[in-house]
Amino acid sequence: MAGRFETGTTLTHASATAALAAGLQRIAAGATGVDCAPLAQFDSSALAVLIAWQRAAQARGAALEVVNLPAGLASLAQAYGVDTLLCRPELAL
Numbered sequence: 001m002a003g004r005f006e007t008g009t010t011l012t013h014a015s016a017t018a019a020l021a022a023g024l025q026r027i028a029a030g031a032t033g034v035d036c037a038p039l040a041q042f043d044s045s046a047l048a049v050l051i052a053w054q055r056a057a058q059a060r061g062a063a064l065e066v067v068n069l070p071a072g073l074a075s076l077a078q079a080y081g082v083d084t085l086l087c088r089p090e091l092a093l
Contacts, residue, residue, distance in 0.1 A: 036068045
């Protein structure tokens, strides 16, 4: 499965383990992007999952494009200083 996959509507501590595993499977199958548009409820666990997915893609020698990051999650990433890990440099948060 190549291309882009979507997050669920919720990515919190309670759902992080399952979301991580599902995303890692898709990345292993060749996914090159994740669409966060469905994401409505999240906490800092979402950042950990997104970064883990990025690292998994990098380990495969690929980039993982994160698109449609909700503004609240982008602000959280910026507050934690990890925003540059999730977005291409040309995208300002």
